[in-house]
Amino acid sequence: MRISELSEQTGVPVPTIKYYLREGLLPEGDKRTPRLTDYDGQHVRRLELLRILRDVGDVPVEGLKRLVAATETRGTVHDLFAVAADALAPTPPAPGRGREETRALADAIIEEAGWDRVRPDSVDRDNLAATLELVAGFDTHPRGRADIAPYVAMADQLARHEIAALDDGKDRIGLLEEMIVGQVVFATVLTTLRRLAEEHHSHERFGEDRRD
Amino acid sequence: MRISELSEQTGVPVPTIKYYLREGLLPEGDKRTPRLTDYDGQHVRRLELLRILRDVGDVPVEGLKRLVAATETRGTVHDLFAVAADALAPTPPAPGRGREETRALADAIIEEAGWDRVRPDSVDRDNLAATLELVAGFDTHPRGRADIAPYVAMADQLARHEIAALDDGKDRIGLLEEMIVGQVVFATVLTTLRRLAEEHHSHERFGEDRRD
């Protein structure tokens, strides 16, 4: 398959494909001659995967690179997932004042949840701490563990469901793809559903409420 | 309070405050003379709110503008929330092929959830449809209602919890702020917690799994 065909089949413009090739997001095709390269179904699939992660999940190109690098991870499938989680997590903002405490709070939340398999240096420990730091000082919202507890329970449920739903017939990269797409797609879906559900449920409490 | 003080108290640079003033995100201060304007606690609070929405929730400036406009909404608090939900929702991408079906599927999901108070023209109906459209054709992931059902149940739980948690002592704008900050902050928190939970729970199933 030539690059123009690859472009037609996926809907991704040729210059964008070239860009992804340059960035190492898409493996090189089979170079038949210096002027003819052959692409195949593997490239089509990779391109579709990249587009879903970008368009649905807003994963930055930098994150996609980390994810591609993560596929090289040796060890168990669990190890692979852990590295991929870091790749997918946003880079935490530089700590401001109060990060020490929020980091301790984040660690306490994770411990209390019983998530003892989370690496001590997981990027998301810092992400959680950073979010708590940013909202500290704003009156409404999360002051301590109690406010977060319902979300911990929810996240736990979600994760169990998603891990259980993975298709055992796949190889490690297949499992990784399914996990990542699920994480990204359902994060978006859940956010949207939640806004819809809030619109619905606010009616019962505030449907007649005309307060100033 | 002068603009430099407002900047110090909030940590937002003066040029950024001027930018927000220009964009109408921050109300003008009290103009004592043509060269001296007085800002107060209301401005501090608004600035903190704007920063949380941008830094934690990645709400674009355009969305912040829609939100500010939404505060003018007459009618019930429920009406106010509905307009704010549209303001906070991303603008749906232009429909591609297959949008008709995914839109019908989105509507069916909402109906099946029993969310009959959602406006027929809610922006998030299109957002849900757009996401379903983008992942259609990728083998893993949401094919139909059954895949989405667990997320619908989860969103329903979340929304009930959050609506119930709102402080009844506030005025309509206070309620709106609490709702918005909660939505945005907890969406981020939940996404992070979920990645952490997946790292933990993947250990049980894949901790020894070294498949190729």
Place this chain on the structure above:
DNA sequence: TCGTCTAAGACAGTGACACTATCTAGATGA
């Protein structure tokens, strides 16, 4: 074989976004 098409690869340019900087004229205040 000729002539047109298209590819690879290098590199420059674009557009959106969210600021950030500069400049001017005119107060303010130690």
Place this chain on the structure above:
DNA sequence: TCATCTAGATAGTGTCACTGTCTTAGACGA
């Protein structure tokens, strides 16, 4: 007094994710 600050207008910056242009040269149908 005079360095410092202000409002307001306008221009510039940095990042990100592409997108376009150009050159060289193989591919392929007539």
